[in-house]
Amino acid sequence: MFSALGNLQPRQLAAQILNFALVLSTAFMLWKGLSVFTNSSSPIVVVLSGSMEPAFQRGDLLFLWNRGQETQVGEIVVYNVRGKDIPIVHRVIRRFGGGSAPLQLLTKGDNNAADDTELYARGQSYLDRSKDVIGSVVGYVPFVGYVTILLSEYPWLKTAMLGFMALTVVLQRE
């Protein structure tokens, strides 16, 4: 199998490697393009916990939109806790400010007993719409995100998948 690679001229080998590199970079640029379009650093997120049941289950894939700055009470937003890299998907239950004043939000998971004040960073009692919120949920697909959960819980899966992809693309010459 690999002997087929050895028989290639250097330019052809470069062309095969380019094919694989283009697969990766196109996937990445599509993701970045979607980020730019939605103005969100992470336009597609996976629900990791059951705090929004029965609306969202663990493993659901959510599509975000970050260009509406006037978030209303009742909208579901995804935000990052300051200092941590965990996105949380909860519903807005109160808002302060808005218009010319910076918009501040209080959130709570539908399935939680208390609001998110406990979850925010120490000293933080509200979310800043422009700084903390990644986007509001505009659509979702159930279950599909479970693959991402598996990939993050078993990191060797990521390497295995990437290695397999690399092998097939570089050795295939269709």
Add this chain to the structure above:
Amino acid sequence: MADTKISPHSLAELKNTTDDALGNYLRGLKFEQDNTKLDVRLAIGYASVIIAAATFAADYKLGWEATKTWTAVAVVAYALLNGAFTYWMWAVEKGCVFAGVREGKKISVASKTKKHDPTYYLTISSANSESRQITAPFTTWFTADGYFVAKPFQQWLASSVEAIGNADSKNALRDQRDEIASPSPEVELTPQGNGTVDASGTDGKSKGSKRSKRKG
């Protein structure tokens, strides 16, 4: 070259192995390969990969907010380069597997296959003649279990293409060549009795001189 075994049922493998063999054969006949088309494709492709890599690095180091504008620019640039890449492959390269020069004469070979048809279609254009298409079934040079045999492939090429036959007289079967090949334009201008000149090259004299050259 007969060492690697391929699957004789995969049209892609048949075509790719034959394309590689064609390149090796022609380079062996001292055709200087002209890599410009492939080089341009590699340049466009790697340029877009470098842009993607730079965007990835910037995003990793500086985060989303700081790199938003650069990312937007990079996405547009990447889309344009990828479009150019696809266009280049589709319109300019058009299946070209070899382009080269030998003794001042250029030759350009493009190959293609049709779905579910085990035939090799070659389009050859030389500097001094129109493009011709020659075809042959893959079974001509592949054994039933997938081994490539060079000899019949080289014979087919040398007999069907004048430029290759000129370079490789051993494999060019003379009768087939004279039948298939168009008259060579480098024939000497034979002066006719009435003062005009016959450059058609179809008169017996030039054919005879070709024949005598071959014997010598």
